[in-house]
Amino acid sequence: MLQFLKYVLATIVGLLLFMVLGFIILAGIAAASTDDTVKIEEKSVLELKLNEPILERSPRSPFAELGLSDVLGETGIGLDEIKASIRKAKTDDNIKGILLNLEFMQVGMASLEEIRNELVDFKKSKKFVVAYSEVATEKAYYLSSVADRIYLNPSGTLELNGLSSEVMFFKGTLEKLDIQPYIFKVGEYKSAVEPFILDKMSEPSRAQTTSFLNSLNDFMLQNLAKARNKSFAEVKNISDSMLVHNAQDALKYGLVTHLGYYDEAMDYMKTKTGTQKKEELNVVNLGKYRKVADVNKKSGSSKNKIAIIYASGEIVGGKGDENTIGGEGMSEAIRKARLDKNVKAVVLRINSPGGSSLASDVIWREVMLTKKVKPVIASMSDVAASGGYYIAMACDTIVAHPNTITGSIGVFGMLFNAENFLKNKLGVTVDRVKTGKFSDVPSVTREMTEYEKMHIQREVERIYADFTTKAAKSRNMSVEALRKVASGRVWSGTEAKQRGLIDVFGGLDDAVAIAAKKAGLKKDEYRLRSYPEQKSFLTNFFDDAEAQVRTYSLQKELGTMLPYYQQYQQLERMQGVQARLPYDIAIQ
Structure with a gap:
């Protein structure tokens, strides 16, 4: 009887949960199907609280403005949406200023730069920008530095101590497990394989990481110095010496303008907007403001289009998904833009550390075919390295930020021999029957025999030769000159431009402007069209429900160790020779 009651109770709970979920979905659909426009009251302030991961494009979800994104596993906000909202607020008479309420920002350096540049442009309207933080991390402070007033909580902290990058090594782990790695690579800087054969960075790897980190850091400090009316040397000394330990230090060294609480920042903005102190300030969040009609937006009546093709994530074979670049799927998107007579130019927006060399080459071919009939411009985001550079190099013009991470022109392959692990650790032995001497390669x-290893190494060298030859031709360089800046070395955008690997500094908007100019289109003679088409929310929700639940569970179980588990999964997915970054670079 007790067991029966348990089943009944479980069934009731399940039905209730299903009903609640169904209600939420229906509410979201209803919200999405109603009038998309909302009205903003006079004397309002747009609040940017950018605490979600910042993606290239916002996920298509009707729940963003309902605040239910986290509940349903749909997290992230699009860089496109942030920039469009700031631009819209600039000419919106009802928006008197912007409040930056920032702490821990999950964003790449180049994406951060695009938001910052948009805020600098917003200030030309003579409207105010106020920043408030309780814990101002390096990235949060960098964005806040453009504000007219920077409030830091009196008990808060501000981080300004430089950038760092850590690599975890697994050589000792493999030795303990009796697993033997086989490494095949070309390029002394192609250090993706180092974590499996070394216990610390090689000198070439350390040299390249030191170089591009210093380049990124110097660029950031130069902009900070300019924003806070200080010399570069002064700001660099504050950072290198870690002179800021608390809020009082931040005020002492002029990094913030005021120590104050959130309500004090609100009171200041009331005076700026003409709001009575006893009245509540009209604060509009990004989720709501994105639905406000933009009176300055093009009507979209022009038949002429510029295609923006988003290539975000690891490069893999097949169709790919929202988080990866599939060789087949991306090629289809490029082909679709090429065959559309109304598409006059293409901008390939790349945010990728690379991946499969084969899939990269398949995409490269489609870019080459497309540039024969219309301009193709590459817009590099946070990362466009190795395979990411491979698909960019065929474009007519390569646009990147000074703090984009790029280069890494090199390839590698990696296999493991787990025979001793299976035998000595698990008591498992393997026997085989084969029709030919090499029928079980790779196993x-x-x-592996020396001949088998030589065969794979030759293939890696052939792919590297093909990569560098194509890159040299695309960049109008000799192969010898190109290989001097290749060898798998990672560069910042600044370093890459000095070495002829990119053409122009700028963001996505600059790339679109270049594409329009090459296509002979004036600003009001085209509209933008994004590819690949994003899946609807419901399609994503039901397709990814299992993955979302699994990711949520792993986050709870693994906590801060989750990124390392994801790196292992990434390694497991690797098939064939790879053209990708040496390791996942997370700028801290």
Whole structure:
């Protein structure tokens, strides 16, 4: 009887949860199907609280403005949406200023730069920008530095101590497990394989990481110095010496303008907007403001289009998904833009550390075919390295930020021999029957012969030769000159431009402007069209429900170790020779 009651109770709970979820979905659909426009009251302030991961494009979800994104596993906000809202607020008479309420920002350096540049442009309207933080991390402070007033909580902290990058090594782990790695690579800087054969960075790897980190850091400090009316040397000394330990230090060294609480920042903005002190300030969040009609937006009546093709994530074979660049799927998107007679130019927006060299080459071919009939411009975001550079190099013009991470022109392959692990640790042995001497190549259950290793190494070298030859031709360089800046070395955008690997500094908007000019289109003679088409929310929700639940569970179980588990999964997905960054670079 007790067991029966348990089943009944479980069924009731399940039905209730299903009903609640169904209600939420229906409410979201209803919200999405109603009039998309909302009205903003006079004397309002747009609040940017950018605490979600910042993606290239916002996920298509009707729940963003309902505040239910986290509940349903749909997290992230689009860089496109942030920039469009700031631009819209600039000419919106009802918006008197912007409040930056920032702490821990999950954003790449180049994306951060695009938001910052948009805020600098917003200030030309003579409207105010106020920043408030309780914990101002390096990225949050960099964005806040453009504000007219910077409030830091009196008990808060401000981080300004430089950038760092850490690499975890697994050589000792593999030795303990009796697993033997086989490494095949070209390029002394192609250090993606180092974590499996070394216990610390090689000198070439350390040299390249030191170089591009210093380049990124110097660029950031130069902009900070300009924003806060200080010399570069002064700001660099504050950072290198870690002179800021608390809020009082931040005020002492002029990094913030005021120590104050959130309500004090609100009171100041009331005076700026003409709001009575006893009245509530009209604060509009980004989720709501994105639905406000933009009176300055083009009507979209022109038949002429510029296609923006978003290539975000690891490059893999097949169709790919919202988080990866599939060789087949991306090629289809480029082909679709090429065959559309109304598309007059293409902008390939790349945010990728690379991946499969084969898939990269498949995409490269589609870019080459497209540039024969219409201009193709590459817009590099946070990262466009190795395979990411491969698909960019065929474009007519490459646009990147000084703090974009790019280069890494090199390839590698990696296999493992788990024979001793299976035998000595698990008591498992393997026997085989084969029709030919090499029928079981590659195998993870036996040692490779010298001939087999030579065969794979030659293939890696062939792919590298093909990569560098194509890159040299695209960049109008000799192969010898190109290989001097290749060898798998990672560069900042600043370093890459000095070495002829990119053409112009700028963001996505600059790339679109270049594409329009090459296509002979004036500003009011085209509209933008994004590819690949994003899946609807419901399609994503039901397709990814299992993955979302699994990710949520892993986050709870693994906590801060989740990124390392994801790196392992990434390694497991690798097929064939890879053209990708040496490791996942997370700028801290």
